[in-house]
Amino acid sequence: MRNIRIILLAACLAGNVFPSAAQVASPKEQQDYSFALGLFKDAQYRLAFDQFVDFLKNYPESNSGIDAEYYCAECLYQQEYFTDARTRFRSLREKHPRSSLADDAAFREGEAAFRQG
Numbered sequence: 001m002r003n004i005r006i007i008l009l010a011a012c013l014a015g016n017v018f019p020s021a022a023q024v025a026s027p028k029e030q031q032d033y034s035f036a037l038g039l040f041k042d043a044q045y046r047l048a049f050d051q052f053v054d055f056l057k058n059y060p061e062s063n064s065g066i067d068a069e070y071y072c073a074e075c076l077y078q079q080e081y082f083t084d085a086r087t088r089f090r091s092l093r094e095k096h097p098r099s100s101l102a103d104d105a106a107f108r109e110g111e112a113a114f115r116q117g
Contacts (some may be wrong), residue, residue, distance in 0.1 A: 025062065029055075033064045040071055049075035066092065070101045077108060082116035085109075 025033075036051035052068045052075065059065065073088035089109035093102045 025059075025064070029059050029062060029064075032058065033062070033068065036068070036071070040075065043078070045075040045078045049079075066096050066099050066101055069096075070105060073105065073108065077112055080115070082112040086112045086116070 032051070032055050036048055036055055039045075039048035039051055049072055052072045055062070055068050056065060056072070062068070069088065069092045073085050073092060076082075076085035076088060086109050089105040089112065092099070092105045093109070096102060
């Protein structure tokens with residue numbers, strides 16, 4: 001019985017049993033992210049960029065934050081603001097080197113450099 005308590009305590013401390021408040025997105029947060037993503041998918045890159053920037057300001061601890069950072073950079077890339085896109089892709093890689101998007105950001109940073117000339 002004591003071993004079970006120790007295991008449960010360790011799991012709770014690790015955040016594996018009870019998610020923290022930062023891990024649970026509110027309906028408004030989900031709606032705001034979906035709206036920005038919808039604009040991106042509709043090739044409304046300037047509007048999408050503004051919405052993703054607002055999303056990052058409003059939900060700095062969001063689980064979707066890294067994705068929003070990536071889409072900000074991608075919006076800039078799609079508008080051919082290659083210098084700004086490179087800066088944002090690089091920033092994502094440096095802030096989140098273990099993210100699944102770090103390699104994609106590095107690739108897109110290189111593409112932006114190539115397109116920039």
